[in-house]
Amino acid sequence: MEPTDPPVTAPAPRTDLDADRALAARAASGDRAAQREVFARTKNAVHAVLYRILGSNREMEDLAQDSFVSIFRSIHGFRGESSLTTWCCTIATRVAWAHLERGRPTTTNLELVPEVPDGAPDAARVIAARLATQRVYAALDKLDPRLRVTFALAVLDERPLAEVAGMTGASVVAVKTRLWRARRELAKRAAKDPALSDYLGNIDRGGAR
Amino acid sequence: MSDDRQSRQGPPAVEPLGDLQWARIERAVYAELDAEVPRLDTPVRSRKTPWLVAAGAAAVIVVVAASSSSSTPPATAVAARDAGAAPQWVVTEGGPSNVTFGDARIRVAPRSAIVMNGTPDDGVLIVLDRGGADFEVAPRQGRPRFMVQAGEVSVRVIGTAFHVERVGDRARVSVEHGVVEVVAPGETAQVHAGEVWPTEVASSQQTTTEPIDVEMAPVDVDRDRPKHHAQAPADAVQQAQPLPDNNTATAGPDDAHRFAAATAIEAGNPAAALTEYRKLAAGDGPWAANALYAAARLYAERHDKAAARAAAEEYLHRFPRGVNAADARSLLDRL
Numbered sequence: 001m002e003p004t005d006p007p008v009t010a011p012a013p014r015t016d017l018d019a020d021r022a023l024a025a026r027a028a029s030g031d032r033a034a035q036r037e038v039f040a041r042t043k044n045a046v047h048a049v050l051y052r053i054l055g056s057n058r059e060m061e062d063l064a065q066d067s068f069v070s071i072f073r074s075i076h077g078f079r080g081e082s083s084l085t086t087w088c089c090t091i092a093t094r095v096a097w098a099h100l101e102r103g104r105p106t107t108t109n110l111e112l113v114p115e116v117p118d119g120a121p122d123a124a125r126v127i128a129a130r131l132a133t134q135r136v137y138a139a140l141d142k143l144d145p146r147l148r149v150t151f152a153l154a155v156l157d158e159r160p161l162a163e164v165a166g167m168t169g170a171s172v173v174a175v176k177t178r179l180w181r182a183r184r185e186l187a188k189r190a191a192k193d194p195a196l197s198d199y200l201g202n203i204d205r206g207g208a209r
Numbered sequence: 210m211s212d213d214r215q216s217r218q219g220p221p222a223v224e225p226l227g228d229l230q231w232a233r234i235e236r237a238v239y240a241e242l243d244a245e246v247p248r249l250d251t252p253v254r255s256r257k258t259p260w261l262v263a264a265g266a267a268a269v270i271v272v273v274a275a276s277s278s279s280s281t282p283p284a285t286a287v288a289a290r291d292a293g294a295a296p297q298w299v300v301t302e303g304g305p306s307n308v309t310f311g312d313a314r315i316r317v318a319p320r321s322a323i324v325m326n327g328t329p330d331d332g333v334l335i336v337l338d339r340g341g342a343d344f345e346v347a348p349r350q351g352r353p354r355f356m357v358q359a360g361e362v363s364v365r366v367i368g369t370a371f372h373v374e375r376v377g378d379r380a381r382v383s384v385e386h387g388v389v390e391v392v393a394p395g396e397t398a399q400v401h402a403g404e405v406w407p408t409e410v411a412s413s414q415q416t417t418t419e420p421i422d423v424e425m426a427p428v429d430v431d432r433d434r435p436k437h438h439a440q441a442p443a444d445a446v447q448q449a450q451p452l453p454d455n456n457t458a459t460a461g462p463d464d465a466h467r468f469a470a471a472t473a474i475e476a477g478n479p480a481a482a483l484t485e486y487r488k489l490a491a492g493d494g495p496w497a498a499n500a501l502y503a504a505a506r507l508y509a510e511r512h513d514k515a516a517a518r519a520a521a522e523e524y525l526h527r528f529p530r531g532v533n534a535a536d537a538r539s540l541l542d543r544l
Contacts, residue, residue: 060226068235068238069241072238161533
């Protein structure tokens with residue numbers, strides 16, 4: 001709850017927000033069909049934000065379940081200041097954050113990543129990307145959850161800083177600080193890990209935040 | 210995923226879950242909602258959230274209702290024994306009610322309603338739905354956050370006894386002892402013992418806060434702006450500096466200090482903060498972009514739309530790939 005930040009996102013068109021509010025009100029009133037609609041409309045976005053933060057589908061069923069239970073417990077408080085999808089993603093972010101705070105490992109072992117068939121188009125690039133991803137999330141596992149969540153949302157998921165601030169309950173200044181600290185920690189690890197170093201270098205050259 | 214991201218070996222696309230997995234998740238969600246259990250001791254009157262009622266749940270969400278008779282009955286005392294994830298309502302009619310929530314004591318005035326979110330262990334958000342309430346809260350040093358929200362106004366408790374009264378989207382805060390921080394759109398103020406905070410908020414302005422699931426948000430002790438302590442180690446002070454927009458440039462210590470100082474005085478002296486931001490933005494140092502966007506944001510918060518628009522447009526003209534470019538565009542959309 002920062003006082004000086006802009007709202008989380010650019011407001012959706014009023015008609016969309018009105019529709020979101022109406023749907024949320026129906027879901028809050030016990031309309032199971034409305035709850036199913038909320039679930040169907042937001043599940044992919046909720047899954048994506050959980051995946052970006054955690055880096056794999058391991059434990060995803062539990063975390064997605066926790067996210068939607070929290071969403072439906074809180075949906076009476078949805079006020080339509082952002083889209084329903086963004087609001088649900090904010091709750092999912094907090095669920096992922098709480099999961100990280102509990103200290104559970106999240107990284108997928110490289111051995112568990114499906115094999116890429118020989119001769120598949122761009123197989124080498126896919127394998128390299130997976131290797132880099134595994135390295136990144138292994139490094140993120142060592143970070144403070146606040147830094148990890150901020151980095152994942154702002155850099156890996158490429159969300160605007162103000163949106164990240166809203167989703168993490170921090171100021172934009174705090175988000176920048178956390179990003180800077182996350183990069184510094186990752187750079188230390190990259191010094192000993194060429195794959196991670198390449199990945200981070202690509203991010204910087206790509207102009208990501 | 211964009212081609213650009215692919216070309217720089219970004220993370221692969223999110224690996225989807227199968228239909229069967231989603232079906233399992235959805236079933237489990239509804240089963241858990243349907244299995245809600247009572248959270249509080251001795252409910253006098255229940256006010257289940259309607260969707261739980263429809264789900265056939267036995268949950269008792271609401272707790273208190275003093276007598277509805279015209280005479281003032283003795284206060285009802287209720288303890289939130291195991292405050293869990295479900296929001297808990299306290300609704301009073303003709304008389305007040307006393308509630309304990311962790312280390313906080315709350316006296317809910319007649320004809321009032323509050324919603325208690327979170328847990329004493331993880332952080333508490335009390336939403337004042339209507340009426341008023343007195344709070345007595347232990348100092349928060351080393352304890353999870355305790356917040357009160359009344360309309361567009363949030364009160365962060367530092368350790369105090371205080372009263373909050375809601376009038377529409379506005380609120381009045383009076384502090385008996387200790388200190389609280391009041392956050393309203395465009396304004397932050399500390400209210401000390403004996404002081405009253407009258408709000409002057411525009412009801413049309415959006416707030417960035419949402420009364421949701423505080424229990425899910427880990428308490429973040431350094432979530433506020435960077436703090437600068439003279440005694441802090443050099444590394445700690447460095448960590449507190451926001452990243453300048455141009456990562457490759459070396460920020461002058463004076464500029465970094467000036468930016469941080471301007472940020473720190475935003476709430477108390479926004480005009481001075483704006484002046485400092487504009488001075489920084491007029492230069493070509495690495496903090497110019499940050500300062501220019503900060504000025505645009507602050508103008509917007511002060512409802513100076515023309516100045517906010519001009520600053521945001523200047524930002525996009527000068528720093529089209531700056532870290533706040535998306536934010537500046539979003540700001541322009543809102544203006």
